[in-house]
Every structure is written in C-alpha cells, then in structure tokens.
Amino acid sequence: MALGFIKKIFTFGKDTAPEQKPEAEVPAVVPDDAAVAPAPVTEEPVVAEERDALLDEAEAANPEAGSHVPDEPEPDIYPLPHAPNVPVAKDPVAPAEMETAGGPSDDVPAEAIEDPAPDEEPDAPSEVLDVAEEPVAPVEDVVEPEESVAPAEEQAVAAATENPVLEEAVSVEPKALPKGFATAESKPVAEVAAPEPKRTWFQRLREGLSRTSSQLTGQITSLFTKRKLDDDTLQDLEDLLIQADLGVETALRITDTLASERYGKDVTGADVSRIMASEITKVLAPVARPLELDLNHKPHVILVVGVNGTGKTTTIGKLAAKLSGAGLKVMLAAGDTFRAAAIEQLKIWAERTGSDIVSSKLGADAAGLAYEAYERAKESKSDVLIIDTAGRLQNKTELMAELEKIVRVLGKLDPDAPHTVLQTLDATTGQNAMNQVEIFRNVAGVSGLIMTKLDGTARGGILVAIAAKHKLPVYFIGVGEGIDDLEPFEAKDFAEAIAGVQA
Numbered sequence: 001m002a003l004g005f006i007k008k009i010f011t012f013g014k015d016t017a018p019e020q021k022p023e024a025e026v027p028a029v030v031p032d033d034a035a036v037a038p039a040p041v042t043e044e045p046v047v048a049e050e051r052d053a054l055l056d057e058a059e060a061a062n063p064e065a066g067s068h069v070p071d072e073p074e075p076d077i078y079p080l081p082h083a084p085n086v087p088v089a090k091d092p093v094a095p096a097e098m099e100t101a102g103g104p105s106d107d108v109p110a111e112a113i114e115d116p117a118p119d120e121e122p123d124a125p126s127e128v129l130d131v132a133e134e135p136v137a138p139v140e141d142v143v144e145p146e147e148s149v150a151p152a153e154e155q156a157v158a159a160a161t162e163n164p165v166l167e168e169a170v171s172v173e174p175k176a177l178p179k180g181f182a183t184a185e186s187k188p189v190a191e192v193a194a195p196e197p198k199r200t201w202f203q204r205l206r207e208g209l210s211r212t213s214s215q216l217t218g219q220i221t222s223l224f225t226k227r228k229l230d231d232d233t234l235q236d237l238e239d240l241l242i243q244a245d246l247g248v249e250t251a252l253r254i255t256d257t258l259a260s261e262r263y264g265k266d267v268t269g270a271d272v273s274r275i276m277a278s279e280i281t282k283v284l285a286p287v288a289r290p291l292e293l294d295l296n297h298k299p300h301v302i303l304v305v306g307v308n309g310t311g312k313t314t315t316i317g318k319l320a321a322k323l324s325g326a327g328l329k330v331m332l333a334a335g336d337t338f339r340a341a342a343i344e345q346l347k348i349w350a351e352r353t354g355s356d357i358v359s360s361k362l363g364a365d366a367a368g369l370a371y372e373a374y375e376r377a378k379e380s381k382s383d384v385l386i387i388d389t390a391g392r393l394q395n396k397t398e399l400m401a402e403l404e405k406i407v408r409v410l411g412k413l414d415p416d417a418p419h420t421v422l423q424t425l426d427a428t429t430g431q432n433a434m435n436q437v438e439i440f441r442n443v444a445g446v447s448g449l450i451m452t453k454l455d456g457t458a459r460g461g462i463l464v465a466i467a468a469k470h471k472l473p474v475y476f477i478g479v480g481e482g483i484d485d486l487e488p489f490e491a492k493d494f495a496e497a498i499a500g501v502q503a
C-alpha cells in the first residue's frame with residue numbers, strides 16, 4: 001500500500017472523521033482541532049489579477065450577468081478529511097433541519113434568505129444586494145499551514161500501520177469508481193461495495209411511480225373490457241398514454257406495436273402493460289448511462305443546475321458521498337450564493353462526505369466563486385469539483401445570464417470545463433420538466449440529467465418524453481432524502497415501474 005495514499009487519507013486528522021455529527025452552528029464545518037484548521041485564505045496578486053481580468057472579460061461579453069453582485073468574492077476553504085473508507089453518516093439532517101440548524105447569518109435579514117417556493121419567481125431580493133455591498137467581514141474560518149498537519153498525519157500513518165483494521169480501511173484502490181460512474185478508458189463500472197438489497201430502493205421507486213402506473217393500468221383495463229382492438233381503442237389508448245406525460249412519440253410506438261400484435265383481437269391490460277414496458281425500455285435504454293468522469297482533468301468539473309428545489313444540493317451531497325467513498329478527492333463549491341441556507345446546507349454535506357468546500361459570502365459573484373473553486377481544486381489536486389448553483393427560474397433573464405457567465409469563466413480556465421453539466425429534475429413536476437430541460441440546455445449546455453424525488457408522488461412519465469426528445473443521458477435517480485438514496489438509472493426497472501409490470 002502506498003504510504004503516500006495513507007498520508008493523503010489522514011492528512012487532516014481523525015478528529016474530523018465524517019461520523020461526527022455536525023454542530024448546529026455553521027463553524028462546525030471547520031475542524032475543532034486547531035492543528036487541522038485551514039490556512040488563511042490569501043489571494044496571490046497575480047492570480048487575483050488574472051481572475052479579475054477573466055471575470056471582466058466574461059462580464060463584458062454579457063453585462064447583465066453578475067451586475068447585481070459585488071466584484072470580490074471572499075472564498076473560504078474548508079479542507080475536510082476525505083478518508084475513502086470511513087463510512088459516512090447514514091441519515092443526514094433533513095435539509096429543512098439543516099436550514100434551521102445553520103440558521104441565517106446574523107447580518108442578513110431573514111427575508112433576504114427566504115427560500116422561494118419552486119414555482120415562485122425568485123426576484124433577487126434587495127436585502128441580498130445590500131448585504132453583498134456591505135464591507136466584507138474578515139475571514140472567519142482559517143486554514144492551518146500544511147506543516148502543522150504533519151504530526152497528526154504521522155500519527156495516523158503509524159496508527160494505520162499498527163492497526164490492521166485501519167490498514168485494511170485505507171487499502172482500497174482510490175480510483176475504483178462507484179456504480180453509476182465510468183471513466184473514458186473503462187466504461188464498465190466496478191462495484192466497490194456489496195449492493196444494497198435492491199428491494200429497498202426499487203420498492204420506493206415503484207411506490208413513487210404507483211400513482212402513474214395504477215391510474216394508467218386502471219384506465220387501460222377499463223378501456224379494453226369487452227372490446228377488441230380497433231382504431232377507436234387505439235386512439236383512446238394513445239390519449240391515455242399522452243396524458244401520462246409519456247409523449248406522442250412513445251405513445252405511438254406503443255400503440256403501433258400493440259396494433260401489429262393484436263389488431264382485431266381481444267386485449268388484456270396485462271398485454272398492454274407488457275408492450276408498454278418493452279417500448280419504454282427501448283426509449284430509455286440508450287440514455288441510461290453512467291456519469292463518465294475524465295480523471296485526467298484534475299479536477300473533472302461537474303456544474304449542477306436546475307430550478308429551485310429540484311434537489312441540486314441534496315444530489316451534490318449524494319454524489320460526493322459516492323465519490324469520496326470510492327477514494328476520490330472531492331471539492332464542493334457553494335455557488336448558490338443567493339441563499340444563505342444553501343451555503344450552510346452544502347457545508348454540512350461536505351463534512352458528512354469528507355469533501356473540501358469553497359464558499360463565499362451571501363450575494364457574492366457566483367462566477368468569481370466558481371473561478372476560485374477551480375483554482376483551489378487544481379492546487380489541491382482534487383479529482384472532482386462539484387459546483388452548486390442558485391436555483392433559478394428559466395424566465396429570469398439576469399439569473400440565467402449569470403449561469404452563462406459561470407460556464408464562460410470555467411471554459412477560460414479549461415476549454416473543456418465544465419466537463420459535465422448536470423440538471424436535476426423533480427419527478428413530481430410533470431410536463432414543466434420538459435421546458436426546464438430545453439431552456440437549461442440552451443443556457444448551460446446540460447449534458448446529463450438526474451431525476452429526483454421518484455420516491456414521492458412521482459410523475460415519471462415525463463422522463464420518457466424527455467429521453468425521446470433530447471436523448472440526454474440520465475445518470476441517476478433520487479429515491480429519498482438520505483445520503484444513499486441515489487441510484488444509477490436503469491431503463492428496464494423504470495419502464496416496468498411505470499407500466500405497472502410485476503418484477
């Protein structure tokens with residue numbers, strides 16, 4: 001086992017092991033032990049100049065972007081342990097609790113950080129701007145110089161060498177990706193842990209989609225009761241499928257196949273469900289793909305976008321847990337500078353998952369924060385940088401312009417960055433998800449999707465219509481609020497759940 005890897009794992013000391021419950025107060029994100037506290041964030045003049053020039057250039061390209069935020073973000077970096085085999089806490093604080101626990105910062109009026117409901121249009125509150133324009137408070141969280149970490153590191157290495165349990169714990173290959181990810185070189189994904197009993201999440205998926213499936217199968221059964229398959233029943237069936245959000249294209253695939261097999265004959269609900277499942281699987285199979293990481297990039301940058309409340313921050317936490325659990329060094333960037341609670345929430349996820357985090361003040365320039373995060377991730381040789389963004393509605397011109405600016409700034413740092421632009425879709429949304437994909441695809445170049453909340457009262461049919469139209473990869477599905485409730489997307493499972501076919 002490489003000594004260097006052991007050192008890497010224990011660089012930040014076991015005092016900050018991820019099992020620790022986060023304190024209610026925000027500073028709990030930073031290790032208590034002064035010996036592992038982070039180094040003061042100092043801005044090198046050359047870097048600052050380059051950044052400012054780049055941001056100015058990006059802003060000149062689109063003056064609307066970032067015009068409401070201050071020029072100088074003040075990123076704080078919170079190096080946290082990233083021991084790959086240290087189990088992460090199973091039951092994260094529910095985000096609602098997190099918001100309460102973190103609470104708004106004292107200097108921010110409560111109304112400035114109110115989370116707009118998903119369907120509301122979040123005007124940038126003037127209070128947020130006021131806060132952004134206030135003199136910047138001194139950096140609260142300080143990074144300890146690297147040298148001071150050495151004794152703890154040595155102790156940890158010694159402990160690992162003496163302790164067979166620890167030694168075993170650090171012996172897993174750091175680059176074994178979790179299920180659902182792949183690298184360009186090796187598409188097949190190695191499973192790093194025994195899979196959870198499939199029943200658990202699959203059952204939740206089925207329950208979530210049961211509203212769609214039971215309604216649909218009930219209507220189909222009554223449609224074909226004592227009726228042979230003719231043009232009228234086919235038309236009625238097509239209407240039902242379209243009402244279930246499956247889209248015209250897939251509805252026609254299903255009715256065509258049914259007609260070719262059983263025209264003029266008796267048809268049962270089971271016949272239709274079987275054909276539905278089969279045709280939906282054909283539509284979804286090409287998009288059920290692993291999230292491919294190009295680890296030559298260091299960092300591989302994942303930008304996470306989507307409408308408010310679709311599950312961006314939670315999904316980032318779940319992804320970070322999978323990646324850091326597999327030994328990858330992960331950095332998170334709290335680019336949702338619009339909402340104080342979102343920053344606190346991401347800090348908690350960083351601590352839980354042993355990821356590093358870069359954050360800035362509420363209302364800071366998100367593109368500037370993305371720039372800083374990239375630089376920090378590069379310096380610290382992070383494998384993956386995941387950037388959270390403010391939830392925004394697609395009709396908010398200035399907010400969408402800000403998102404464009406983030407993409408442009410990252411592109412200047414690495415022409416291929418962001419390497420993945422992930423959009424989260426809320427499965428309870430229905431048809432509106434289609435518009436969301438169209439618009440975010442144009443603005444941010446969305447390269448893949450994650451559908452969340454499939455454990456709720458989901459309306460998953462729209463994912464089939466989106467797959468048929470956009471053919472964007474669907475990497476994972478969210479089936480709960482917990483850290484492990486993110487599953488690789490499987491076309492057949494999903495299709496059968498929608499069609500109400502028994503597994």
Ligand SMILES: Nc1nc2c(ncn2[C@@H]2O[C@H](COP(=O)(O)OP(=O)(O)OP(=O)(O)O)[C@@H](O)[C@H]2O)c(=O)[nH]1
Pocket residue numbers: 094095096115306307308309310311312313314315336339342389390391392452453454455456477478479480481485
């Ligand atoms: N049941 C369920 N809830 C989820 C899932 N994913 C996220 N949530 C919940 O959805 C709510 C919103 O999630 P967030 O991660 O805060 O969403 P966001 O997109 O970051 O929201 P903004 O910060 O407002 O833009 C939270 O209560 C999450 O716990 C999921 O897969 N299932």
